Amino acid sequence: MSTDLKTRRKHTLIQLAVLSVFCLLLAMVGRFIRGRNFELSTFYYRDENPKGMHVVWEDAEMPVEKLEFEDKRIYMTLRPEKPGDYTLSLYNEDEEFLYFDRIYVTPLGTAYSEMTGNFTGDTAVVVAITLFFAGLSIICIRNFIRLKGPSFYSYDSILTIGVGIFASVTTIMLLNVSIRRIWDPWNYSMLSVYSSVAGAGQTFVMSTLPVVVIFAILLIISNTALLRHERFRVQNVLGLGIGFLLILSEGFLFFFLNRNFSGSTQELRIHETINSVLGTAFSYFECILAGAVICGIRAAKHVPSYDQDYILILGCGFRKDGSLPPLLRGRVDKAVDFWEKQKAETGKEAVLIPSGGQGGDEIMAEAEAMYRYMRTERNVPESAIMREDQSKNTYQNMDFSKKLIRKREGIDRKTNTIFVTTNYHVFRSGVWAGLAGLSAEGLGSRTKWWFW
Structure with missing residues (x-):
């Protein structure tokens, strides 16, 4: 490994470390600002104020700082004081059931709602993760543009621009999630955030499927013409193999992600997890493939300076x-x-x-x-x-x-x-x-x- 490549990797790792520390501190500050208060909200279908609202705890209890009704929504602020599991039910004065949730409190006082997926300081975490991927995309693309001379010819270059593209796509998705979470946190809960993130890879793969298939077909056509004009060699049929592999992979993923599923809740979660992992993995692969194409084109079009020995x-x-x-x-x-x-x-x-x-x-x-x-x-x-x-x-x-x-x-x-x-x-x-x-x-x- 060349000294220049080692130096470049070292600088990149330092940049990523600084970015990671910054985003982590941002998430911690957001969590600190929220303090011990934990807010919950639920939609109420009637226009009139549900009178006599009160919380009934199953076993352990925690203080309820605020409980009010406004614009067809019920808002409550809890103040966890001890770690543990809490189960609450909300009723009106006629003992009509309004809301149910399980709250888990960590030893550090962070509360998590099973019903909504929300946790103390969650918005700050979403923003921090968005900024991390935005920073990662800037670091990678900036480093790729700066690559000059012999140091450009390295598989690190493909990885750098490929990760940069992947991080940019992820940033766009997370930016939409962050804005929706900040703008309307009660209607766009963290469970919605998790669902959007989990499905992003599948959405990207389905969106780029026509482009990948066209690329694969062109690769097959090009390789077929090559075999007609040149003698048979193993390297002359690699394009055929890659082209057919891309088409088969995209076809498998398309039918797998769009097939109907029936089963238990646990089986559904496993199915969705597999879909999410496959979508993310294929998205990453497509970005790396795009990086390889970009590197090939950039190398082919480069003209060195006229000072050669x-x-x-x-x-x-x-x-x-x-x-x-x-x-x-x-x-x-x-x-x-x-x-x-x-x-x-x-x-x-x-x-x-x-x-x-x-x-x-x-x-x-x-x-x-x-x-x-x-x-x-x-x-x-x-x-x-x-x-x-x-x-x-x-x-x-x-x-x-x-x-x-x-x-x-x-x-x-x-x-x-x-x-x-x-x-x-x-x-x-x-x-x-x-x-x-x-x-x-x-x-x-x-x-x-x-x-x-």
Whole structure:
């Protein structure tokens, strides 16, 4: 793991710790402000004042500070003094039943209503949780935008923007919940809050289902076209597998979440819990998937600064006569174009490193094929080319090229390096560069749409 990545993770953890402490203190302050008073309210269907209202306790009792009627609602304020379980029933002077509830009081004096789900200081907790996810989304998105250079090419980047998207969606949902809880706390109880939060993942998945299915279909179409134009390889069918898996997963979730259910109260709670967990998990997965797409597009469109010392070109298969197919020629042309533009604008001449060994069915190393093309078709001087002709995969491309650069420059000298590959391959290649210890930015060449 690079020092930069460790530092970035450390800073993020510090930011999250500060955010968590702030939100926790906010919830504690809200709880402290409420004191020991605990308020309850219930709707009363008649217009007239229910006279002679009184509370009957089953066993243990607690003081009733206020009991009044206003606008078809009965309000009562209790003052828990001892921890324990309390059962109350509310009647009018004619002993007509008005309200029933069980109150649980913790040793710290926090009261919880079984009927409404409300507890002492609950609104402050809802607001604090909303602010936490809002802060999390700001931290993640801000950190993602700030990612520059080689440090961008990391799976941490996908996680950062994916979590940022998930936190943003969660914030929007919680903001609606918080506003409703603050604006109308009696009609929007904490049980309603719990229900909204539990169903948010399901709502998000159902809302995004058409987008995910369309994305999966496009992925299948693209991969099918790829197989028609390219030879069969395991990596060339991954898109098909992912596409069908997405469709099957979304179909399963759709029917599971919308199926009719009958059973006991306990079975219903288990069923709803499973629905909530599945909805949240799928929502998180979709956000991470969106993060991966965003990282891929950002990497493909990035253009490094024109102050490079080395330009590494990642090889791939070529024709039997040694000529370059469009895919590889596009990479080499992109690298040489960058090399020429940098030289014209800054006067600095970088060294081009065609990288790729010889496969079992190839007449020469990929590096040699690229070298010949640059010399004959693009008129690049031999002094500007340094071949790396031993690598067999992307990791070795990066590792062996790094060793050539260090051998030429010395271990301690810092150099600016970029690698050139096909646009869809830039981010993944950047990850391999980081794993190989090569500090380099990527530059993508265009390719046919089906490679995506």
